[in-house]
Amino acid sequence: MGTGHAHKLYRHGHSPVHALPPHTKIAAGLAFVVVVVSTPREAMWAFAVYAGLLALVAHTARVPAGFLLKRLLIEVPFVAFAVLLPFVAEGERIDVLGLSLSVNGLWGAWNVLAKGTLGVAASVLLASTTELRELLLGLQRLRLPPLLVQIASFMVRYGDVITDELRRMRIARESRGFEARGVRHWGVLAKSAGALFIRSYERGERVHLAMVSRGYAGSMPVIDEVTASRAQWSYASLLPGAALAVCLLGWIR
């Protein structure tokens, strides 16, 4: 599997993490995030341990730190909100470097930042060790509503087709001397978007016709049944298990 299945988020490899069945990884990732979110924000050491755990997983998966950190940048727009908190929150205030900041706000910002970063890091790790197609199989196995899985898998299949169509429309526009400059040209762009929508809608109808012609009757046939052994489940549960222990310690202290 995987030849030519190049996706920006996925990093091809043969580590024990890559080899785990996708649904065990999704379940483990989700459990880890839930545990992290339910940790008290005052237990700062716990978050450091979580980060350590993730680093350990990344090491086992042979995902380099640079690769991971670059993809963490997606979080930046959300961080902006966290940075605002200490300035706007109510309550007791302290002075830091001549700025009057809210203590509550500082804790809030820390909370958002730490938990958010850990959550994003876990997702990036999942995406870089699991192929898109496998993720879909995993979601299917975890009994996500089949309609959602089908929509997602069509998105994967037709994303490139539609991007290509968009590119051809842009080339056709520019070949006739059009260049989008400023608000006056938004009308043309909006019409292109509308045309693309109609084309995609019509393609959807043709695809449906092709599916019905091959015996589709409302549900996707199961072609690859992904299964996991007890050993694989317990291996995958190491991460959320360790995190849970840390979380409980955080509440006791």
Next chain:
Amino acid sequence: MTPSLEVSGLAFAYPDGHQALFGVDFSLARGERVALLGPNGAGKTTLVLHLNGILTGGTGTVTVAGLPVGKKHMAEIRRRVGIVFQDPDDQLFMPTVREDVAFGPAAAGLKGPELEERVDRALGRVGMAEFKDRPPHHLSFGQRRRVAVATVLAMEPEILVLDEPSSNLDPASRRELADILRSLDVTVLMVTHDLPYALELCPRSLVLSDGVIAADGATAELLADDTLMRAHRLELPYGFDPRSVPAAPGRS
């Protein structure tokens, strides 16, 4: 022997009142390769969509190897009639070639090694076995068309219906596809504008014009009949003389 396909008195009007078919009759014997020729708007696509029961509700009957097309046997009819649509991007909707070819047989309930074997065999017949785990959008157009044929072959159809099989193919892919089609031992109905391709592959042709079968006979004779051709807006490419090339050999 029961014919592979029998169409009799088929007429159909779309809900908006536009009548596309006005009583179509023909029959295809098992193993025949037949071209369905006709100008744009002749009703070719409408006819094709009747063959596996996507369009119904007009008058007349379609019978596939003795089984009438109707609600009762729809799953079996769709297994027996394999349609290869014009745009392979419409036909190949799964993330990998293997899953796409497996779709039809899996929908029919096949599983495990049996399913795997069916996929391998279908891909082998179109020479695409080594592309099994590729996503379809990374293949060339000709390769995608061949995989589209495999998706239908995997269902072991009684009859293969191809909608404009040679469109958008470069000459090499076009010849490769012709070789594949010649090597198959199923009944083939090929809907096309590409008259040389029809002559190369199909000993017999039907001309569909204004919703009726206007002619039915040996491809070489039909293409050589200038009056008939002109009457139905069928034109040969510049410089092509059907009398100067050998016609498609019949099935031995």
